[in-house]
Amino acid sequence: MSPRWAADLALGLRLALGGGGARTAWARLALTAVGVGLGVVVLLSATALPHMLDARAGRSAARTPVTEAVAGVDPVLAVARNDEFHGRGLQGYLVQPTGPHPPKAPGVDRLPGPGEAVLSPALAALLRSPEGDLLRPRFSQRVIGTIGDAGLTGPNELYFYVGADAVARQPLVHPVSGFGGEPVRRGLDPLEVLLVVLGATTCLVPVFVFVVASTRLAAAARDRRLAAVRLVGADRGQVRRIAAGEALLGAFAGLAVGGALFLLVRLLVPEITVSAFRGGIFAADVVPDWRLGGPVLLALPLLACAAAVFALRKVVIEPLGVVRRGTRSRRKLWWRLLPLAAGGALVLGRPSTEDARDPFVIAGVVLVLAAVPVLLPWLVERVAGLLGGGSPAWLLAVRRLQLDSATAARLVSGVAVVLAGSIALQGVYARAESDQPPPSGEIRVLATAFATSVADARAFTAGLHALPGLGGVPVETRTLLRNAAGEVFSVVVRTCAELAVADCRDGDVYASGQHPPAAGERLWYDGADRTKPPQWTVPVAGYRVAEPEGSGLLVTPAALATATGIRLSANAKIPAAGPDAVERVRNLVGWNGVVSSLGTERDGTSALITRVLSVGSVLVLLFAAGSLLIAAWEQLRERRRTLAALTANGVGRGVLARSLLWQLAIPVAVAAVVAVLAGLGLDWLLLSLVVHRPMVVDLATIGILTATAAAAVLFVTAVTLPALWRTTSLEHLREE
Incomplete structure (x- = not known):
């Protein structure tokens, strides 16, 4: 210049x-x-x-579980949870340690054991506030710490690690030996x-x-x-x-x-x-x-x-x-x-x-x-x-x-x-x-509770019917079974009153479909190791063939008396519910199931x-x-x-x-x-x-x-x- x-x-x-x-x-x-x-x-x-x-993507990837074994680390059994509370995302993991040296998650001093929880600061503040009244029943565990910034995508994220002693019985559970992965983004x-x-x-x-x-x-x-x-x-x-x-x-x-x-x-x-x-x-x-x-x-x-x-x-x-x-x-x-x-x-x-x-x-x-x-x-x-x-x-x-x-x-x-x-x-x-797709105009809720016995499923049904306005909601208890050939069969549990079949007795089994499992056939629960003894054998006494309805079995509760390691899911489809009713259903299910809103997903x-x-x-x-x-x-x-x-x-x-x-x-x-x-x-x-x-x-x-x-x-x-x-x-x- x-x-x-x-x-x-x-x-x-x-x-x-x-x-x-x-x-x-x-x-x-x-x-x-x-x-x-x-x-x-x-x-x-x-x-x-x-x-x-x-x-944000980097911190999200850093807390992604790694399933490969790591020397000197005792894996934890973990299952991801993606829930909601009044429209806000509520994510985290249920964990169950298997040894004294569990992996370390980012932003967490140690993963919680059964009855313990580690929460994000925003989630801890929400639970302390009057707004969190309906959320507290899900987090009755003893809080042993908060998640640091390295383990959160943002300061207001509702995130948690909750320790439980029944994680192994949950679907989609994985042994986790560490945390950290590559960000995954959809195109x-x-x-x-x-x-x-x-x-x-x-x-x-x-x-x-x-x-x-x-x-x-x-x-x-x-x-x-x-x-x-x-x-x-x-x-x-x-x-x-x-x-x-x-x-x-x-x-x-x-x-x-x-x-x-x-x-x-x-x-x-x-x-x-x-x-x-x-x-x-x-x-x-x-x-x-x-x-x-x-x-x-x-x-x-x-x-x-x-x-x-x-x-x-x-x-x-x-x-x-x-x-x-x-x-x-x-x-x-x-x-x-x-x-x-x-x-x-x-x-x-x-x-x-x-x-x-x-x-x-x-x-x-x-x-x-x-x-x-x-x-x-x-x-x-x-x-x-x-x-x-x-x-x-x-x-x-x-x-x-x-x-x-x-x-x-x-x-x-x-x-x-x-x-x-x-x-x-x-x-x-x-x-x-x-x-x-056009909105349905109402909130429909699908609640699934995981049960280890028919009695547990019945207890969930009774609890659901005790909630205000949900007394007549039908609940269906079912599971999936495989035979030695790998064929999958649907099993639905119903009482004789629900079946409305003449001469029905508790303990009867009704086969339906074109290729149902036969009387005396050995079955494993879906996902179980079929090299081990079967969890259930179809009873010979009381075995009947019903009209075709899917491909599987309709069983009365007593028919499962001989089952071992049973894994059932009690499903309730609620036609319409307000936000507070949905949160009460989530509290009833707790960590032993999943509650999702249908027709409102984006x-x-x-x-x-x-x-x-x-x-x-x-x-x-x-x-x-x-x-x-x-x-x-x-x-x-x-x-x-x-x-x-x-x-x-x-x-x-x-x-x-x-x-x-x-x-x-x-x-x-x-x-x-x-x-x-x-x-x-x-x-x-x-x-x-x-x-x-x-x-x-x-x-x-x-x-x-x-x-x-x-x-x-x-x-x-x-x-x-x-x-x-x-x-x-x-x-x-x-x-x-």
Whole structure:
């Protein structure tokens, strides 16, 4: 950089700090820094996502059981449990040590023995709280410790290791000699990839839009300063460099503010308890990937300089500012359509594939969304030119838009991009939802209790029927048996009253199906070692052949009197139940069975993507509303002398407030129309041409999103009213 360039940039920095009065300059710099800083926070958070996911996946893999034998380690018998409590995931392992040297799990000093438990801090806190009343019966064991961060995916995860002495009788039990494995991730289907690509683009494009808008705050005051610099002899090249220097200061201040805000976000992240983050996020996991974030953050000052210089393309700064005040030429439309046409062409001309990660698709999405803020100035200018008379507030607003429509368009461009992306995102989400089976409208519960005798199964049935509202729920007791040839037979236990067969006696066996086991045949329980003696022999006395019903045996309870090592499951399908009833059933089953809700399942990966994108959309919408608020404050500060003059001439503050509302509402209405059309068009391009699915239009959701944008305008107007009252003070008639 030549000394002259450095001097011009330094002059721009000094003007940004002192031009127009120190207090005004610092206020302008603070607004710019906050605007850019908000964008920096979003960008740093986005680049931290890969590290966060990798860290969570790594800790999840570190606690995965290893079944291979390890010298010097006595394996523990373990079975995984994936339960719920009031909709929150509740995972862990039931363990049973087999010797004095069990393996060590990450984050745990020692695995619990029978009657002991090790819980995550969040689970221990839940059990101590009133909310955990219905959960305590499942954790009556003595708590010998808590699980450290190394054994949890997040600070709010409900995780446990519970010691039991009957784990060996549970299905899917494995001897575990250690912990640690490779992360296992399911691949994404085309719709899920499309959700991720579209959601990420919707969240990031508005950031760049507002960063550019933030660097152009107080453009009129800057032009006046540059005209003064021209008056003392600066040429046009120097003016551009000085403007770039002013923009650099705001960008660097924004980087500092954004970094400080990001550190604050890291401190607050562990307190987030929304279910979308599956157990929360450790602050240590929120680490930006500097390979991605570094170039982006370094590009922000360059983007600020380019925006400042580009803004001067139609503002020829002369010593007296004459050209700037001259007649403005009407904006051209043709080049503003280029991003939209290029985005559509990239999606249309991509290689024949359903992979939404195709660079053509990503670039097309970015260009279509970027076309929204490019088109808005032209459209707002045309609409403002068509508006006519009305109330004084309406006239003031329309006249202001006719004089300076570009500023108004910049104010709402971020909201428009978020709205367009959200509509397209909702369309893809609606398509994915329509591919899911329709919900049943009620919670159906399948409860399975493991029993070692018919008496245990009967005790479970009695306990279930004793619960409120579940007295008539049928319970079926069954098991699976194999013969020496490996053939599998279903065995169902029923009383004579349940069988309703004439001459039935307790101890009878009824064979059904085309190839049932024969009388006197030796059978093993499914999974048992068939080199050992059989667990049961089909009785000869009382053996009967019934009508075909499956392929197996219907046995009365006494027929199993000779069985050894019996393993039965008592199954109850509950047609409908409330959340508390489901938890009572889980408490009845305890660790000796499984309770699952039917008809409400969603694929975990798809549900996580949907929830995270929903949270991201809300955060970006809040970011856009914040950016709109900052820009509105700056507009009030810049026009304080004009507003004070209107007040001095008898214009009421109520008229000015309504005028401010119209000045925001008219551009937002134009932006909403553009955003809806762009969102629906992008939705059609992606669904029809990328993943080849029919388009689903959810008019109710589009209406809600549009109403949210309108609510943002009302909110900004309400929040800026105190600033308007101060701005209209007659003190601002003085030149600062």
